[in-house]
Amino acid sequence: MSQSTPTAVILAAGEGQRLSPLTNRRPKPMLPVVNKPLLEHVLEAVIDAGIEEIVFVVGYERDRIQTYFGNGDDWDVSIEYAVQENQLGTAHAVQQAESHVDGDFLVLNGDRIIGSDAVADVHAAMDGETDAAMAVTRVPESEAYGVVTLSGDEIVDIIEKPRDELASNIINAGVYGFTPAVFDVIDATPAGPDGEYRLTDVLARVAENGTIRPVRYNGRWLDVSYPWDLLSVTGQLLDQDGGDTAGSVGAGAQIDTAAHLASTAAVGANTVVGRGSTVAANARIGPNATITRSVIFPDATVEAGAVLSDCIVGANATVGANVTAAGGEATVVTDGEIHSDVIFGGLIGDNAAVGGAATIAPGGILGNDVVVGEGAVASGTIPDGVEIRRG
Amino acid sequence: MCGIVGYVGEDAALPVLMDGLSNLEYRGYDSAGVALVDDDVSVYKRSGEVDALRSALPAAENAPQTIGIGHTRWSTHGPPTDANAHPHTDESGRVAVVHNGIIENFETLREELGDRTFTSDTDTEVIPHLIAAELDGGATPQAAVQTAADRLAGSFAIVVAIAGVDELFAIRRDSPLVVGHGDGETYLASDVTAFLEETREVTYLEDDDMAVVGDDGVTIYRDGEPIIVETEQLEWEADAAEKGGFDHYMLKEIHEQPRALRQTLSGRFDIDAGTVDLDLDLEEAYLNSVEEIQIIACGTSNYAGRYAAELLESVTEVRTSVEVASEYEFDGGRDPWRTLVVAVTQSGETADTLSAVRKAKQAGARTLAVTNTLGSTVTREVDDSLFIRAGPEIGVAATKTFASQVATLSLFAVYLGRVRGSVSSAEATTVLESIRALPGAVQQILDDEDYIREVAEEHGDSNAFFFIGRRFGHPVSLEGALKLKEISYDHAEGFPAGELKHGPLALVTPETTVLAVVTEGSNADETLNNIKEVQARGATVIGAASAGDSTEYLDVQFSVPDIGLLEPLVTNVYWQLFAYYVAKSKGRNIDKPRNLAKSVTVE
Numbered sequence: 001m002s003q004s005t006p007t008a009v010i011l012a013a014g015e016g017q018r019l020s021p022l023t024n025r026r027p028k029p030m031l032p033v034v035n036k037p038l039l040e041h042v043l044e045a046v047i048d049a050g051i052e053e054i055v056f057v058v059g060y061e062r063d064r065i066q067t068y069f070g071n072g073d074d075w076d077v078s079i080e081y082a083v084q085e086n087q088l089g090t091a092h093a094v095q096q097a098e099s100h101v102d103g104d105f106l107v108l109n110g111d112r113i114i115g116s117d118a119v120a121d122v123h124a125a126m127d128g129e130t131d132a133a134m135a136v137t138r139v140p141e142s143e144a145y146g147v148v149t150l151s152g153d154e155i156v157d158i159i160e161k162p163r164d165e166l167a168s169n170i171i172n173a174g175v176y177g178f179t180p181a182v183f184d185v186i187d188a189t190p191a192g193p194d195g196e197y198r199l200t201d202v203l204a205r206v207a208e209n210g211t212i213r214p215v216r217y218n219g220r221w222l223d224v225s226y227p228w229d230l231l232s233v234t235g236q237l238l239d240q241d242g243g244d245t246a247g248s249v250g251a252g253a254q255i256d257t258a259a260h261l262a263s264t265a266a267v268g269a270n271t272v273v274g275r276g277s278t279v280a281a282n283a284r285i286g287p288n289a290t291i292t293r294s295v296i297f298p299d300a301t302v303e304a305g306a307v308l309s310d311c312i313v314g315a316n317a318t319v320g321a322n323v324t325a326a327g328g329e330a331t332v333v334t335d336g337e338i339h340s341d342v343i344f345g346g347l348i349g350d351n352a353a354v355g356g357a358a359t360i361a362p363g364g365i366l367g368n369d370v371v372v373g374e375g376a377v378a379s380g381t382i383p384d385g386v387e388i389r390r391g
Numbered sequence: 392m393c394g395i396v397g398y399v400g401e402d403a404a405l406p407v408l409m410d411g412l413s414n415l416e417y418r419g420y421d422s423a424g425v426a427l428v429d430d431d432v433s434v435y436k437r438s439g440e441v442d443a444l445r446s447a448l449p450a451a452e453n454a455p456q457t458i459g460i461g462h463t464r465w466s467t468h469g470p471p472t473d474a475n476a477h478p479h480t481d482e483s484g485r486v487a488v489v490h491n492g493i494i495e496n497f498e499t500l501r502e503e504l505g506d507r508t509f510t511s512d513t514d515t516e517v518i519p520h521l522i523a524a525e526l527d528g529g530a531t532p533q534a535a536v537q538t539a540a541d542r543l544a545g546s547f548a549i550v551v552a553i554a555g556v557d558e559l560f561a562i563r564r565d566s567p568l569v570v571g572h573g574d575g576e577t578y579l580a581s582d583v584t585a586f587l588e589e590t591r592e593v594t595y596l597e598d599d600d601m602a603v604v605g606d607d608g609v610t611i612y613r614d615g616e617p618i619i620v621e622t623e624q625l626e627w628e629a630d631a632a633e634k635g636g637f638d639h640y641m642l643k644e645i646h647e648q649p650r651a652l653r654q655t656l657s658g659r660f661d662i663d664a665g666t667v668d669l670d671l672d673l674e675e676a677y678l679n680s681v682e683e684i685q686i687i688a689c690g691t692s693n694y695a696g697r698y699a700a701e702l703l704e705s706v707t708e709v710r711t712s713v714e715v716a717s718e719y720e721f722d723g724g725r726d727p728w729r730t731l732v733v734a735v736t737q738s739g740e741t742a743d744t745l746s747a748v749r750k751a752k753q754a755g756a757r758t759l760a761v762t763n764t765l766g767s768t769v770t771r772e773v774d775d776s777l778f779i780r781a782g783p784e785i786g787v788a789a790t791k792t793f794a795s796q797v798a799t800l801s802l803f804a805v806y807l808g809r810v811r812g813s814v815s816s817a818e819a820t821t822v823l824e825s826i827r828a829l830p831g832a833v834q835q836i837l838d839d840e841d842y843i844r845e846v847a848e849e850h851g852d853s854n855a856f857f858f859i860g861r862r863f864g865h866p867v868s869l870e871g872a873l874k875l876k877e878i879s880y881d882h883a884e885g886f887p888a889g890e891l892k893h894g895p896l897a898l899v900t901p902e903t904t905v906l907a908v909v910t911e912g913s914n915a916d917e918t919l920n921n922i923k924e925v926q927a928r929g930a931t932v933i934g935a936a937s938a939g940d941s942t943e944y945l946d947v948q949f950s951v952p953d954i955g956l957l958e959p960l961v962t963n964v965y966w967q968l969f970a971y972y973v974a975k976s977k978g979r980n981i982d983k984p985r986n987l988a989k990s991v992t993v994e
Contacts, residue, residue: 264656266662
């Protein structure tokens with residue numbers, strides 16, 4: 001017998017450095033996917049599973065999350081906030097929620113989109129006998145995740161990013177059920193070698209001394225690790241769920257059925273907004289522009305005749321008339337990692353301004369507040385605040 | 392900002408104090424200390440975080456004392472060393488003091504106490520010495536603390552422990568201090584988070600209140616006389632949830648501005664066409680015939696009206712006046728058929744504004760309400776209503792509704808200009824672009840919050856704050872001063888910059904902070920001279936300038952995104968956050984300022 005309504009603890013304190021510059025001023029869970037923060041997708045899955053008491057563990061740039069979600073009234077649920085001042089790992093994050101939790105509870109990542117059945121099934125698995133439950137999913141390549149070893153109807157081990165020959169390709173899907181006893185285990189579990197208190201280490205201890213029920217899950221499971229993932233995840237959701245053309249649309253403009261306009265967005269005459277594109281609140285596309293597979297953030301402006309493919313335009317950024325970002329395959333270097341053959345037309349940071357007729361080479365990442373002069377060519381990764389002139 | 396705690400009760404004080412300090416650690420963390428009291432005062436203190444102090448503490452069995460005080464310090468006077476950590480004591484070690492704030496006259500006092508030996512660089516150390524001097528002169532402990540506190544200038548919250556005295560003495564001025572009432576025990580702290588796990592029944596001390604805490608609870612003296620102690624029950628979790636994790640509704644509402652503005656603007660204009668649709672019932676023929684617009688409003692709404700009036704006159708070429716609603720008469724020989732009266736009220740229930748609306752109607756003028764509240768009284772009395780759609784505002788000090796009022800009235804100005812043909816569609820497009828840029832620009836100010844907080848904490852102790860600006864900078868100066876008055880209780884005035892030299896300049900001293908609007912839309916070049924005038928008299932000038940403008944002449948610079956005539960409205964967000972953090976550093980009741988109510992329904 002599971003309890004009637006457990007609390008869901010959603011971890012939303014992380015920064016998401018690999019998504020810089022998009023996460024320089026907002027936390028990763030606030031990145032918009034189809035004009036809704038990642039965290040709102042997670043919240044909706046939790047609500048659809050019948051849960052009404054929700055705790056967000058917040059930290060980095062938490063004002064953004066609190067301003068958006070408030071006390072949960074807009075969703076008819078109760079949202080409370082637990083603050084994790086220093087990001088010391090997922091177990092440490094869960095620990096911050098202790099005083100908000102009474103009885104069995106669920107834990108989810110606030111930056112990973114999952115289906116509500118994963119939440120409901122983990123809830124159902126908390127049968128009063130088991131010490132914990134955990135959603136697991138099968139992936140083709142599991143090296144980057146927490147790999148789970150099963151024995152019958154029990155999880156016997158969990159190893160984070162294993163390097164040796166793999167025993168399984170079943171991984172931790174990031175939805176957990178716990179009893180309050182887990183807080184004692186968290187207190188007793190030391191930090192890992194990198195100083196982080198990880199939930200996977202806590203789970204390994206629980207598995208050693210008790211039972212963790214696996215909950216097999218094969219539904220939607222979408223992760224955003226790098227900026228270009230935002231484009232593929234957006235495209236996938238639009239493809240499956242369809243778009244919306246609620247905004248103000250000028251004469252002759254064409255909005256694909258798999259594109260999404262916020263109700264306060266505006267698209268000028270004869271502009272084409274193609275498949276996989278989203279235009280956020282108070283953003284404006286001028287006339288005769290062509291936008292394909294691109295994500296336009298709130299308050300951004302794209303002027304007449306611009307051509308943007310596979311692009312991300314940050315909040316309040318301005319893209320001048322006839323700017324071209326042709327998109328397609330690119331090789332992108334971020335933090336010393338090389339990513340070959342990603343489909344990525346470029347990223348224009350928050351409050352950046354790209355002058356008329358400028359060109360953004362595929363894979364170009366323009367930081368926040370970057371200014372690109374008229375007719376200039378921008379390529380590679382450009383740090384925040386830099387100004388580029390025509391050479 | 393430092394944190395202080397105190398405890399008098401039946402249990403050992405040390406673990407209670409240490410828990411309290413851990414809870415307060417976020418406020419200041421370069422040193423920490425405690426003093427335990429019985430017939431002696433035992434002080435333990437260390438530089439570093441609270442954990443560094445733990446290693447210096449006696450074992451529990453050696454610390455049975457049931458009275459004690461504690462402190463976490465963030466250095467202002469003197470580096471973070473063991474000696475500079477609190478508590479501080481007098482020479483004989485029988486008086487121990489923890490202090491939050493700044494003693495401005497500590498150097499003078501220290502000279503007076505010249506024959507006594509000081510062991511730290513702090514301003515605080517004069518306090519135990521002053522108290523010891525009074526005790527040596529035969530004063531009672533309470534009188535000694537009171538006399539010492541009376542001699543201090545600046546901001547402070549102090550808790551005093553004296554050897555052989557089974558009471559703690561606490562007093563505050565412009566720094567927060569709260570009493571927690573437990574079962575047979577009493578807590579003192581700079582912030583309720585210190586003892587929230589122990590009790591939720593609290594009393595906030597007013598400026599210059601003296602709290603004497605003993606075995607049988609607390610007695611509070613005001614002007615030397617004991618007063619009835621009023622307690623309030625903190626419903627912390629419920630309340631915090633309502634505030635969506637923010638400390639105050641006001642801060643939450645400041646942060647809601649980009650979203651509120653997007654709602655205000657939603658679906659109301661077409662930039663390419665240069666048109667505005669406000670869904671008004673007032674006929675175009677009537678609007679064409681109007682010769683004057685009178686805006687009537689009170690407080691913040693009045694200042695929003697002044698901003699709009701400036702815009703209406705420059706965009707629509709319709710004569711516009713703004714009157715304080717309580718002063719309003721329909722007079723001056725106006726033609727009621729040619730006068731549109733616009734009532735601006737957030738709640739729609741403001742008694743003074745309703746009364747003025749009735750006067751206008753009686754005279755035969757048409758009336759338009761600009762309000763946040765559907766179904767409010769004003770909407771039933773006027774000919775037509777325009778909603779600002781800012782969402783509910785709970786903080787008494789209006790914030791997001793000011794921005795949404797100005798944005799709504801700006802749309803009305805463009806609408807009227809288009810109807811009357813006084814604005815071309817190209818000019819309308821330019822103004823609308825500035826209006827549409829508001830949410831993104833305001834977000835950039837919010838992203839600068841940490842810096843604004845630093846500036847507010849550094850300059851919050853000024854004797855007076857003058858807000859100056861011209862044109863659109865004038866109403867924003869009035870509003871900036873009003874916010875600071877309302878929530879920090881500081882002396883603040885807003886002036887048109889040119890008016891300084893006609894009087895107020897006499898009040899400017901080196902202890903004055905001047906906040907100047909020097910963005911586009913505020914005739915910044917002319918204000919430059921006024922800034923030099925006040926700087927010549929030693930005042931510090933905090934200025935908000937358009938991004939990219941050269942501003943070396945400002946002492947502190949805030950940068951406003953380049954969006955045109957509405958830049959002063961964006962500047963207002965800097966002034967809101969400045970007021971908020973000044974008030975917060977002084978421990979004010981920000982959401983419910985003394986003597987004020989959200990909606991004033993009496994005349």
